[in-house]
Amino acid sequence: MSLPVLVIAANDDWPTDRVVTELTGRGAEVFRMDTADFPQQLSLTGRIDRAHGWRGELATVHRTVALPRVGAVYYRAPGAFQFLKAMTGPEERFAAAQARAGLGGVLSVLDCRWVNHPTFMARAEYKPVQLDAARACGLRIPxxxxxxxxxxxxxxxxxxxxxxxxxxxxxxxxxxxxxxxxxxxxxxxxxxxxxxxxxxxxxxxxxxWIDKSHEVRLTVVGSRMFAAEVHAGSDAAHEDWRADYGSLTYATTTVPPDVEFGMRRLMERLQLVYGAADFVVDPAGRWWFLEVNPCGQWDWIEGATGQPIAAAIADELQGVS
Amino acid sequence: MTIPTPERALEAFPLSAGRLSYSAEEPSGPRTRPFVLRFARTPDSTGAADIPAHFYDTDRQVNLSYDGGLLTCMANTHSPTVPDGSTTNPPPLDEGPKD
Incomplete structure (x- = not known):
């Protein structure tokens, strides 16, 4: 029997629903939690001693998972801790720091597959870090x-x-x-x-500014790469496609070998398993790296292109290569 | 994967910080407002979509719409990443607050 997958995400994160559905459809045991549920609807018990690493459990009124059994963690932007309304501001800030260090600390040392580990995500969120790493990995940057x-x-x-x-x-x-x-x-x-x-x-x-033929959203999940051309249909979208989603059209594309090589090196360097990277493709066909988002949205691109990203994330969590 | 030491791990357990903090404060002046905020704008609400009524099903651990079934393709909004300027119904952004 496969080990449980711990999903740490906001309850209203609908793309995570798709990963949960994919996993449970395969018969996997899933324990989904939102840090916003701690400490009022989610409890933690963790013990460590000379003989054993962290043992204990996470529990809600609906289910329990033993920490040593967790085989993989999907981590995607969970909510902020929620405390008793009667707390004062200083009490709440103190409690939040304790919760972050206590719950976050125990979960962070789970020795299992992570998509992605929050420590590496936090570092990779820095654009200057990304650009430096991308340059070192041979990607073309502006x-x-x-x-x-x-x-x-x-x-x-x-x-x-x-x-x-x-x-x-x-x-x-x-x-x-x-x-x-x-x-x-x-x-x-x-x-x-x-x-x-x-x-x-x-x-x-x-x-x-890099002259554009079009842009590419490159979603990386483990060793798999899903590349989608993003074509702007308006001036606003040509400048930044996020500014006018309604004008965009998409098409699945392939990744040039040098970009694929550089991107794999970058993911390894940043210790990311998942990343949503944005490239500009100039009129000469050269790919320019803009950024890689360790928590980037993927659901809409799966919907637009049919790329099986949720399934790939589930594969990664289950260790299916 | 190399597991970070607890000391390093404590530095980073990113949360979404309660999403965005609401403020009714108006922008300050050009000498005190960050330059890049000159280009801040409320997105065009004509492209926005309302999030359908839904609830979190604790058994299935997913969100379900009241008219039945899973919320698919970004909660059935189809234009999921278009915020409409509303502070109570911003659909998930492609790039937003994450830690």
Whole structure:
């Protein structure tokens, strides 16, 4: 009998539903938990001593899983811990740190297959780390500047023969003024460059604009690669395809051998099993690496292309090569 | 896979931090607002889709719609990654807060 798969994801993460369905359809035992359920609906008991590593269990009112039996973990953006409403702010922050170190610490040492291990995901979330690793692995990257100095931006613009883009170094979304807003990649105009106020308020990322034939979303699951061309149908999508999903069309494609080789090296270097990478393909057919998202969305691309990504994730969790 | 030491593991157990924090504060001025936020915008709501009514089935450990069946292809929204500016119904973003 196969060992249980521990799924750590927000309860409302619907793509995870597809992985759970795939696993249970194969007869696998699944224990799904959301860190938002800890400590009120999820309990942890973990013991360690000289003779044994971590033993104990995770339990809800519905099921229990013994920690040493866990054969694989699927980790995908679980929710924040939820504590008693009567707690004060300081009590809640203290409790959250304890929960993170206690629950997170015990789970992090589970010696099993991970898709992906959160420690490696956390490091790989840094765009500067990704770009450095991609370059070292032989992937083609655009010239990039990260700075809080306006004069450095002007020098970079002078050094680059073509246009520049600006995009967030971290999450592109925020809620202000009561509304959710997104910051997509923006191709800078001369007017933008003439007024660089605000550069010194935080770190900013600038990059050489790469002329595009189209873009590619390359979803990597273990040794398998699922490449999908993303064709923009509007000016906004041409600049950043996330800005206009409705205009996009998709087509399955193949990965050039040098890109495949570099991508495998990159995944190994970042110690990622799963990654959603974005490439620009220029008019000469060259692939330019933009980023790899260790928690990137995949469900919509599976729906658009028929690429069996959920099944591949399940394969990886079950050790099916 | 090399398992990280507990010391390293404690540094990173990424959570989604309760998704995005709500704020009614208005943007500050050009000298105090990050430059890149000049390009922040509320996405076009005409491309957005509502998430269908659903519940989490604790037996199957998946979300089910009230009209029956699994939520497929990003919760049946078909335009899943198009946020509509609503702070209570932002469908999952392709790239959003993850840790």
């Amino acid at each position: 010239a990039t500047l990260i700075t809080n100095r306006a004069d450095a931006v002007r020098r970079f613009a002078a050094d680059i023969s073509g246009p520049l883009i600006c995009k967030p170094v971290a999450s592109p979304v925020l809620i202000e003024d009561g509304r959710l807003k997104a910051v997509y990649t923006h191709r800078l105009t001369p007017d933008d460059l003439a007024d660089l106020r605000g550069i010194d308020t935080t770190a900013h990322l600038f990059q050489a």
